[in-house]
Amino acid sequence: MTERVHPILIVDDDSSVTASLSLLLKQAGLASIIATDPDQAMSVMDQQPVSLVVQDMNFSRQTTGEEGLALLRRVQARDPGLPVILITAWGSIQLAVEGMKAGASDFVTKPWNNQHLLQLIRTSLSLAQPEASPAESREELDQRCDFSEIIGEHPALLKVLNTVARVCATDAPVLILGESGTGKELIADALHANSPRARSPLVKVNLGGVPESLFESEMFGHVRGAFTDARSDRKGRFELADGGTIFLDEVGDLDKPSQVKLLRVLQDRSYQPLGASETRQADVRVISATNRDLPAMVKEEAFREDLLYRLNLITVRLPPLRERVSDIRLIAGQHLHRVAEMYGVSDIVIEDAAYRWLESLPWPGNIRQLRQTVERAVLMSGKRVLAKDDFVDPDVVETTPRQTESLSDVGHLTLEEVERLMIEKSLSRNDNNISRAADDLGLSRAALYRRLEKHEIKL
Numbered sequence: 001m002t003e004r005v006h007p008i009l010i011v012d013d014d015s016s017v018t019a020s021l022s023l024l025l026k027q028a029g030l031a032s033i034i035a036t037d038p039d040q041a042m043s044v045m046d047q048q049p050v051s052l053v054v055q056d057m058n059f060s061r062q063t064t065g066e067e068g069l070a071l072l073r074r075v076q077a078r079d080p081g082l083p084v085i086l087i088t089a090w091g092s093i094q095l096a097v098e099g100m101k102a103g104a105s106d107f108v109t110k111p112w113n114n115q116h117l118l119q120l121i122r123t124s125l126s127l128a129q130p131e132a133s134p135a136e137s138r139e140e141l142d143q144r145c146d147f148s149e150i151i152g153e154h155p156a157l158l159k160v161l162n163t164v165a166r167v168c169a170t171d172a173p174v175l176i177l178g179e180s181g182t183g184k185e186l187i188a189d190a191l192h193a194n195s196p197r198a199r200s201p202l203v204k205v206n207l208g209g210v211p212e213s214l215f216e217s218e219m220f221g222h223v224r225g226a227f228t229d230a231r232s233d234r235k236g237r238f239e240l241a242d243g244g245t246i247f248l249d250e251v252g253d254l255d256k257p258s259q260v261k262l263l264r265v266l267q268d269r270s271y272q273p274l275g276a277s278e279t280r281q282a283d284v285r286v287i288s289a290t291n292r293d294l295p296a297m298v299k300e301e302a303f304r305e306d307l308l309y310r311l312n313l314i315t316v317r318l319p320p321l322r323e324r325v326s327d328i329r330l331i332a333g334q335h336l337h338r339v340a341e342m343y344g345v346s347d348i349v350i351e352d353a354a355y356r357w358l359e360s361l362p363w364p365g366n367i368r369q370l371r372q373t374v375e376r377a378v379l380m381s382g383k384r385v386l387a388k389d390d391f392v393d394p395d396v397v398e399t400t401p402r403q404t405e406s407l408s409d410v411g412h413l414t415l416e417e418v419e420r421l422m423i424e425k426s427l428s429r430n431d432n433n434i435s436r437a438a439d440d441l442g443l444s445r446a447a448l449y450r451r452l453e454k455h456e457i458k459l
Contacts, residue, residue, distance in 0.1 A: 006048070007031040008121070011041040011055035011071065012087065021054060028118055038071040045078060052125055053084045057095055065095040069102060076103045083124035087112070093267070093306045100309045109267055115283065116269040123170040123313075141165060145194045150186050151331045154324035160187070160316055167314050168194040173266075175251075175311045176289040178318030180419075180441070181368030184289040185249065187316060191287055192245040200244030205237050207258075208250035209444030215258040216274050220265070226275025238271055238282045245285045251311065252292030252303065253447055263307045286311065321363040321370065328359045328370065335371045336386075339378045347384055354388045364418045420455040423448070432459050 010021045010032055018034045025032045033050065035041035037059055044050070053075055057068030068086065075084055086107040088096045096107035105124045108117050138153045138161075145165045150157075167174060168191050176184045185204070192202040210218050217226075221236030237246060254262065265271045269282045288311050297303035321328065332350065340348045350358075363369055373391055381390040422441065430436035438448040452459070 006051040007033045009033055009035060009041060009044060009050040009053045009055075011035045011038070011053060013037060013056070013059050017056070017087075024114055024118070025121075030121070038067060038074065041071060042074055042078070045075070050082070052121060052128070053082060054121070055084060055086060057086055057088045057092065057099065065092060065098070068095075069099060072099055072102050072104055081128060083128045085117075085120055085124060097306050097309050106313060113269050113281070115281075119171045123172045126170045127167065127172060127314075145190065147190055150183065150190060151334050152324060152327035153330065154319070154327045156319040156324050157327065160318060161190075163314070163316055164190055165194070167191070169196060171285050172313045173286045173288070173311055174314045174316060175294075176287065176316045176318065177294075178289075178291060179320050179364075179366055180291050180443075181366030182318040182320055183367050184291075184318060185247070187318065188245075188247045188249075188287045188289065192247075192285075195245070195285065197244045197285055201241050202245045202247060203237050203241035204247040204249060206249050206444050206447070208253035208447030208450070210254075210258070211446060212255050212258050215261060219262070220271040220273050222274035223276045226273075230275065233273075236271070236273060238265060238284060239273075239280065241282075241284045243283055245287060248286065248288040248311075250290060250444075250447055251288040252290035252294055252297065253450060256302075256304070259304045259307050263304060263310060266307075266310045321366040325359050328363075329355050331367060331370055332358055332374050335374045336378065339375045343378065345378065345384075348378065348386065349384070350386045351388070354386055354391060357388045358391065364422055419451065420457070423451055423455065423457060427457070427459070434459075 008025055008030055010018050010025075011034075012018050012021075013036045015036075018036070022032045022034060033044060033048075035044050041053070041055070055068060055071060055075075057065040059067045065088070068088075072084055072086070075082060080103070083105040084099075084103070086096050086099045086104050087110060088099075088107060089110050093107075093109065096104075096109075099107060105127070106120050108120060138158065141147060141158065141161050145161075145168060147161055147164075150161065164187060174188075174191060176187050178184050188204075189202070192198060205219070216222075217230075217234065217236070219236050219238055221234050221239055222230050223233050224230055248262075265282055266286060269284075270279050271282055272279050292303075294303050294308050294312075298305045298308055321331075332355065336348060336350060340346065358370070358373075365372075377386050377390045383390060423437070426437040426440045430440060434445055434448060438445045441448065443451070451457075
């Protein structure tokens with residue numbers, strides 16, 4: 001990252017805070033300038049350009065944060081592109097969330113972790129740099145980053161990859177949204193592989209499969225004797241990911257008590273293993289993913305708003321396969337070669353008419369379903385040239401609008417209705433065996449049970 005030459009503006013009426021921040025920035029090779037109140041801060045900005053603002057939320061013994069929010073709005077009005085990092089107390093996180101809604105780039109709580117604060121500052125500076133001309137082709141993107149595992153050339157996908165290429169070198173938390181089977185894990189892999197943390201671990205956690213009773217032990221570890229069955233020390237996922245990246249999959253399935261525990265470690269980058277007396281630091285980059293509508297869950301009070309703002313500094317939305325039909329042929333062809341190599345089959349191809357038929361399907365299971373369909377056709381047909389009939393099975397026929405009366409209006413179904421339909425079909429195929437159905441759907445048993453309860457599906 002090329003640093004801006006302009007200083008960072010520190011706004012706080014506590015001289016010990018401004019002195020500490022100024023020294024921290026100096027040691028990191030960053031210049032700073034100090035203002036002790038909002039009016040002085042605006043005066044400084046009138047006299048010289050600044051690259052970033054680090055501001056407290058309270059001034060003149062005022063504790064409601066109104067002065068801080070007012071200053072933020074003045075800064076945003078004067079320079080909408082200027083990144084602002086807020087400083088607040090843990091008990092005032094909701095105030096910081098209001099600041100994020102007003103345009104702040106991030107926030108940190110007192111007492112802050114110096115390394116974490118510097119990461120936030122460098123990330124905010126990097127993201128504030130003028131964006132280069134977006135890549136117009138897949139070839140240009142592949143020259144910038146390694147996207148070898150992500151297949152497609154549709155403009156909607158290229159937009160995603162452009163975002164990934166822009167933020168992969170930062171420590172910005174990324175929230176990946178998309179339906180099941182759209183490739184969210186592949187995007188997480190690419191973010192890590194193209195980051196400065198690539199030589200360190202990428203630890204993946206399916207939060208939908210972690211019950212509340214085991215959350216702390218699983219995520220933060222425990223020491224011997226912490227509970228009845230703790231016969232030895234155990235490292236948690238955050239410790240295993242230290243220096244690297246942690247991928248929190250199915251974050252929308254996390255229960256409310258566990259959301260609070262996750263928020264705390266994301267907030268101050270520290271945690272305490274169960275039964276331990278010391279606090280440990282978590283130097284990790286956080287990537288999360290879900291197929292749930294988190295803003296709607298926030299409104300329903302099923303997901304914490306402050307946790308959402310901690311996770312989604314950058315949001316990546318993956319398009320469903322039905323919105324990138326032109327990529328179906330590429331994905332099917334690429335997977336065909338992989339499957340053929342896996343099973344020792346050579347010179348196998350898909351007829352053009354079969355490709356066109358595959359392109360006509362809605363694919364509620366997205367890329368995962370397409371790949372399973374191709375693999376099944378290779379295994380079951382035994383042919384070198386795959387025709388349309390080789391792909392027709394109960395799964396595919398029932399998801400084709402023209403092939404079944406019961407799903408003739410699938411294009412008008414909501415995502416919730418399609419999800420319920422897929423679950424019911426999978427349970428039927430697997431004789432109501434939860435383990436097999438969960439594996440078939442790419443879910444954990446716990447996540448499937450939650451969906452059964454949500455859709456009121458009885459076994």
